[in-house]
Every structure is written in structure tokens, then in C-alpha cells.
Amino acid sequence: xxxxxxxxxxxGYDLVQRFRFGIGHFWNATHQQIYQELKKLHAERLVQxxxxxxxxxxxxxxxxxxxxxxxxxxxxxxxxxxPPQARDALLVKLYGGTRRNxxxxxxxxxxxxALHQKQLGDYRNLEALYFSQDDAGRREHRLPYLTLRRGIRxxxxxVAWLEETIALLRDDAxxxxxxxxxxxxxxxxxxxx
Amino acid sequence: xxxxxxxxxxxGYDLVQRFRFGIGHFWNATHQQIYQELKKLHAERLVQxxxxxxxxxxxxxxxxxxxxxxxxxxxxxxxxxxPPQARDALLVKLYGGTRRNxxxxxxxxxxxxALHQKQLGDYRNLEALYFSQDDAGRREHRLPYLTLRRGIRxxxxxVAWLEETIALLRDDAxxxxxxxxxxxxxxxxxxxx
DNA sequence: TTGATCATGTAACGTGTTACATGATTAA
DNA sequence: TTAATCATGTAACACGTTACATGATCAA
Numbered sequence: 335x336x337x338x339x340x341x342x343x344x345x346g347y348d349l350v351q352r353f354r355f356g357i358g359h360f361w362n363a364t365h366q367q368i369y370q371e372l373k374k375l376h377a378e379r380l381v382q383x384x385x386x387x388x389x390x391x392x393x394x395x396x397x398x399x400x401x402x403x404x405x406x407x408x409x410x411x412x413x414x415x416x417p418p419q420a421r422d423a424l425l426v427k428l429y430g431g432t433r434r435n436x437x438x439x440x441x442x443x444x445x446x447x448a449l450h451q452k453q454l455g456d457y458r459n460l461e462a463l464y465f466s467q468d469d470a471g472r473r474e475h476r477l478p479y480l481t482l483r484r485g486i487r488x489x490x491x492x493v494a495w496l497e498e499t500i501a502l503l504r505d506d507a508x509x510x511x512x513x514x515x516x517x518x519x520x521x522x523x524x525x526x527x
Numbered sequence: 528x529x530x531x532x533x534x535x536x537x538x539g540y541d542l543v544q545r546f547r548f549g550i551g552h553f554w555n556a557t558h559q560q561i562y563q564e565l566k567k568l569h570a571e572r573l574v575q576x577x578x579x580x581x582x583x584x585x586x587x588x589x590x591x592x593x594x595x596x597x598x599x600x601x602x603x604x605x606x607x608x609x610p611p612q613a614r615d616a617l618l619v620k621l622y623g624g625t626r627r628n629x630x631x632x633x634x635x636x637x638x639x640x641a642l643h644q645k646q647l648g649d650y651r652n653l654e655a656l657y658f659s660q661d662d663a664g665r666r667e668h669r670l671p672y673l674t675l676r677r678g679i680r681x682x683x684x685x686v687a688w689l690e691e692t693i694a695l696l697r698d699d700a701x702x703x704x705x706x707x708x709x710x711x712x713x714x715x716x717x718x719x720x
Numbered sequence: 721t722t723g724a725t726c727a728t729g730t731a732a733c734g735t736g737t738t739a740c741a742t743g744a745t746t747a748a
Numbered sequence: 749t750t751a752a753t754c755a756t757g758t759a760a761c762a763c764g765t766t767a768c769a770t771g772a773t774c775a776a
Contacts, residue, residue, distance in 0.1 A: 360622075430670075563729090
């Protein structure tokens with residue numbers, strides 16, 4: 335939330351929108367959590383707000399990061415972060431799916447496939463939007479775009495895996511070994527460090 | 528945990544090992560959480576245990592799923608699950624990294640790259656182990672293998688993205704648009720549903 | 721004698737989710 | 749009149765993490 339508010343000030347409701355549409359693919363929070371966290375950050379003097387009365391709309395509290403908040407942010411950026419650990423219930427089902435209702439499992443995998451295809455399409459539209467900018471805009475939004483790119487790759491990965499997995503289960507086939515050529519190719523051009 | 532115990536009975540310590548080495552790439556839990564959860568499941572009569580005294584070793588509680596536990600499991604399998612929502616702090620840093628210490632960020636991305644390459648290597652070794660089995664074994668462990676395959680794809684995706692991102696940041700380059708040929712190819716063979 | 725492995729737990733805390741709660745405007 | 753959007757919150761609970769705690773065996 336500090337990163338978002340440091341980017342530009344906004345109300346709680348505003349942050350909800352940004353979580354939903356901007357950075358939802360790598361961080362999310364409900365409005366309840368956001369309002370409570372804003373209260374906490376305010377108590378810690380890391381953010382402050384101005385009341386904006388509006389005609390025809392409820393009042394807004396527009397939050398921004400304080401000097402202490404910016405120090406906190408800088409400190410956070412200096413600390414290393416840990417990779418997230420996944421908790422994917424669908425994979426738990428698949429793992430434990432032996433001698434269970436396979437057709438039902440396949441249906442659920444298909445539902446997830448549809449969801450991820452939709453997500454992927456949305457992300458690609460956002461990507462097109464990014465590339466419709468001029469060079470100055472592209473440079474400015476370069477880092478947020480790279481996070482979008484991660485989201486796209488992630489969804490592509492899931493979609494490909496789901497398609498492959500569904501096909502395999504439907505045909506009751508045994509998985510085939512990975513193609514060695516692709517792997518050898520990857521090993522043949524090691525990255526400089 | 529019910530899925531794991533249904534697969535085969537085991538002690539708390541045993542479950543710790545399975546989380547670490549078996550299914551760690553899509554679900555994890557610390558030993559503290561596992562012991563508390565076992566206590567809870569036992570209070571709900573979903574699992575039961577037998578005490579196994581051992582020479583030269585502390586006593587073991589070997590847990591297994593009760594009939595009620597199996598009913599609970601079946602009910603859980605029948606309910607749809609939600610895709611996990613990611614919370615990736617590294618992406619938050621990248622997103623908010625504009626006008627911050629880029630070289631430091633690149634170093635951190637490289638550290639993560641090394642971690643993920645290591646993970647990927649480990650998973651590929653497990654994969655080789657799977658394919659070293661005969662057909663019967665492959666059939667039996669088919670579903671767990673498919674979850675491993677997901678882990679491999681996931682790590683491959685991260686590694687590729689990290690390499691691309693690090694190279695781009697290091698060269699201070701603008702991202703280039705995705706290759707349309709690859710995407711057209713993907714669209715040209717739509718999946719039957 | 722130091723650290724790893726086997727084996728089990730409790731307590732405190734912090735984070736996140738669900739349910740409950742209000743109230744105005746606007747488009748279908 | 750129904751649902752969506754704008755706009756804000758509280759309370760209770762569930763879940764997860766960190767710290768604390770013990771104690772034996774075995775290999776380096």
C-alpha cells in the first residue's frame with residue numbers, strides 16, 4: 335500500500351481499484367483489509383490524509399505517504415524479500431485424485447482453464463495498451479509493464495499445462511518424457527551472470 | 528493433510544517431510560502448524576492415531592484418516608476450489624522500482640534467479656526418477672507427476688522471465704513487443720472443449 | 721563438541737477472511 | 749425496482765508465523 339500511495343495519493347476505495355485492476359496479478363487485498371491497514375499506517379504516522387468533501391458523493395479521505403513512510407519504504411526496498419510459496423488447492427486435488435472421480439476433476443480443470451484463458455486475454459489487452467504508447471510513455475511505465483509480462487507468462491504457463499493435463503487425463507494416457515531437444519537447446523546457450 | 532494421510536498413514540514428523548520433499552511446490556506448512564492441525568483434526572474425529580514406541584527413538588503417533596475423515600475428504604473433492612492469488616513481494620519491488628536503486632534491484636533479481644534455477648534442477652531430477660520407473664509405476668504415480676510437471680513449468684516460466692527482465696534492466700532497454708508469429712500460431716490451433 | 725536428524729509440542733502474535741453494517745447515486 | 753458503483757467502516761474468527769521448549773542419537 336505504501337508503494338501504491340507513493341506512486342500517487344488516493345483514497346481507500348481508490349486503492350481497492352488499483353489492487354483489482356493494476357497489480358491484482360501479484361498482490362491483492364479486500365476493502366476491509368485495506369481500510370484497517372490504512373488506519374494502522376495512519377496510527378504509525380506512515381501515511382496522512384486530507385478530507386475531500388464532494389457534492390453528490392460521500393466524503394473521501396485522500397491518503398499520501400509521510401516522510402516517515404518514505405523512510406520506511408526505502409528501508410523495505412533495501413531488505414531482501416522471499417519468493418512466495420504457492421498454495422494451490424487444485425493441485426492438491428490432482429495429487430490426491432487417484433481412485434477418485436476423474437471426470438469431475440477434468441470438468442474442474444476445464445473450468446480453471448477457461449478462467450485462466452480469460453485472464454490471459456485481459457492481460458494481453460493491457461499489454462497492447464502499453465505498446466500503444468510513445469517511447470516516453472513506454473519508458474515511464476517500463477517496470478510496471480515488466481510485472482504485467484510476468485502475469486502473462488504465468489497465465490500462459492498455466493493454460494499450456496492445463497491443456498496438456500486435460501488431454502492426457504481424457505485419453506487416459508501415460509505422460510511422455512520431456513523433449514530432450516528443447517532442453518539441450520536451453521543448456522547450449524547458458525546465460526552470462 | 529487429509530489427502531496426505533489418506534495416501535498413507537504417518538506421523539507429524541512424517542508429514543513435515545512430505546510437505547518438504549513431496550508437495551512443497553504447491554503446498555507447504557511448518558511443523559508447528561502441522562502438529563496443531565493434527566490436534567484439531569483429532570478433536571474433530573477426522574483422524575486417529577496409534578502410539579508406536581520405538582527403541583532408541585522418541586515415541587511416534589502414527590495418524591490415519593477415520594471414516595468421518597474420508598467422508599470429509601469426499602465432500603471437499605466435490606466442492607470447487609479457487610485459484611490461489613499470488614502475493615509476490617519481488618514484483619511489488621519491481622513495480623515500485625522506478626526512480627529507486629536499480630542496480631540493487633538487479634542484484635536481488637539475480638539472487639532469485641539462482642534460487643529458481645536450483646529449484647528447477649531439483650524438480651528435473653525428480654522427473655527423471657519418475658521416468659526411470661516401469662509402466663505400472665508410471666501409471667500409479669501419474670497424477671502426482673502431473674503436479675510436478677506444473678512445478679517444472681512454473682519454475683521454467685520464472686527463470687525465463689527473470690533472465691529476460693535482468694537483461695533488459697541491465698541494458699536499460701525498452702521492452703519489445705511480443706512476437707506475433709508465436710501468438711498467431713497459438714491461436715491457429717484452438718483447443719476442442 | 722558441533723550440527724544434523726528424529727520426534728514432539730505450546731504460546732503469543734500478526735495477518736487475512738467473512739460477516740455484518742450504512743447510505744447515496746445512476747443505469748437498465 | 750434491481751443491480752452496480754461510489755464510499756466507508758467494525759467485529760469475530762480463522763489461519764499462519766515466530767519464538768520458545770525439550771531431548772535423544774549419530775556422524776564429522
